[in-house]
Amino acid sequence: MSPGSLVLLLSILGALGLGDPGPLEDVVIDRYYIPKICLREVQMGDFIRYHYNGTFKDGKKFDSSYDRGATVAGVVGVGRLITGMDRGLQGMCVNERRHLIVPPHLGYGSIGVAGLIPPDATLYFDVIMLDIWNKDDKLQITTVSKPEHCNRTVENSDFVRYHYNGTLLDGTPFDSSYSKDSTYDTYVGTGWLIKGMDQGLLGMCAGEKRSIIIPPFLAYGEKGYGTVIPPQASLVFSVLLVDFHNPKDGIFLEHLEVPASCKRRAVTGDFVRYHYNGTLMDGTLFDSSYSRNHTYNTYIGKGYIIPGMDQGLQGVCVGERRRVVVPPHLAYGENGAGNKIPGSAVLIFDVHIIDFHNPADPVEIETVYRPEGCNITTRDRDFVRYHYNCSLLDGTKLFSSHDYEKPQEVTLGANKVIEGLNSGLLNMCMGERRVLIIPPHLGHGESGARGVPGSAVLRFEVELISMEEGVPEGYLFIWHGDPPASLYEQMDLNKDGEIPADEFSTFIKTQVAEGKGRLMPSSDPEKVIADMFRNQDRNQDGKITSEELKLKSDEDQEKIHEEL
Secondary structure, eight states: OOHHHHHHHHHHHHHTTOOOOOSOSSOEEEEEEOOSOOSOBOOTTOEEEEEEEEEOTTOOEEEEHHHHTSOEEEETTSSSSOHHHHHHTTTOBTTOEEEEEEOGGGTTTTTOBTTTBOTTOOEEEEEEEEEEEOTTOOOEEEEEEOOSOOSOOOOTTOEEEEEEEEEETTSOEEEEHHHHTSOEEEESSSSSSOHHHHHHTTTOOTTOEEEEEEOGGGTTTTTOBTTTBOTTOOEEEEEEEEEEEOTTOOOEEEEEEOOSOOOOOOOTTOEEEEEEEEEETTSOEEEESGGGTSOEEEESSSSSSOHHHHHHTTTOOTTOEEEEEEOGGGTTGGGOBTTTBOTTOOEEEEEEEEEEEOTTOOOEEEEEEOOTTOOOOOOTTOEEEEEEEEEETTSOEEEEGGGSSSOEEEETTSSOSOHHHHHHTTTOOTTOEEEEEEOGGGTTTTTOBTTBOTTOOEEEEEEEEEEEOOOOTTOSEEESSOOOTTHHHHHOTTOSSOEEHHHHHHHHHHHHHTTSEEEOOOSOHHHHHHHHHHHHOTTOSSEEOTTTOOOHHHHHHHTOOOOO
């Protein structure tokens, strides 16, 4: 018959008026509260902690652990407790509550306890079980959740950052990192933790959650800890491993996407433009260039960025996507940075390389097509017409001459286009097609331009449509031979002693038509002639006199910058 059945039987007999059944032969047990989950029951030889109130039949209290403010701890079944208590505690679960009726022969017998318990007293105990453990117990580890991908697990000498809730076995909380709004940071396996935590953290992945039940001899043992952890208390830790690293760690690289064609890789001294998302190991985003809609631009290998990124960007290709895992000693160390990067945090950067260059880079020229039998190529001061498509190295389209009705026109060497494009258009044949890679110092520099980011490497696809031989810098017209000896007289077509604009224009056009000279190439020759006339009409009265007319070569000698 079970103890519960015995209590029920006694109640029934009393109700039927059959009288007092007489002295009890054994302990009467009433399990008036049984927890829904019972992972373990008290057995002989177990070490237990419990609270109790002890009374006589009339309700008078003779003892209480609550009044002393301390739980009772002891071993069951080895004679250290009265026999009735030894029996009554058997099979109890943590947090179970029992009423026990202990007859005198299983309590203090015919002798009692002087001044406290009279002889032949029946004792009534109200007990709650708080803790159960055994000297043969081992650490109990339950994995609550674990990331799908786990490339590495905690080993001895690793430095870990974790959150935890700490409770006693009955659920009483004693500590929590969450309440401090900070992870607990420490080395594993070096004696800085209680033995049970040292063991319980081994093999964990970043992001893993565990429940770790630690018996007292692997925790704080007989002394407990302060007022929150009693002596001989089992501890339950609910742990979330935020991140970990080893002081010997270098960076870890994961190549997420590498372009099939990678002609060049970044080295120390290169200037790199890249986008990134920066997260902690638990996925918390601490920074992103995308949120600012602006790349992060820097030299690598020169100490302008954290050492881990200085190393992690070495060898990247344009267009590559790379993950760089940086341990704290190569990042922001024990102090962290601001309020978003905790001290000793491992950082993960997912980077996308937009472009890079070196300050010593020239224009990179790739000839895609060159006509056969090409004898004439573009030179400085030539006037050229060309089509182009301009983009960033990541393929972002910036500008295209095909968006307009006509090709682009420019005089080479006249500082009308960026230096790199000017260089890339030299020595081209008509019909030739090229790809130009122009570093920013030969493009739009650190400041960029409208639609062009600062420090951007540009890619031009160019096709030369036409070319006209140019004239030296500072000239609008040059003679193919010696100029006429009596230039003014020949220019004065109606011989009236003055040369108006229309007469000047007719004369110049005749020289060009007869092959005696050529104008500076331009899409508007009339404007060139008008500029020539204005330069010679020194008093701006609408006509040129013989005193005003001077050749450019004569002016150069006089160090006067005029025309013709």
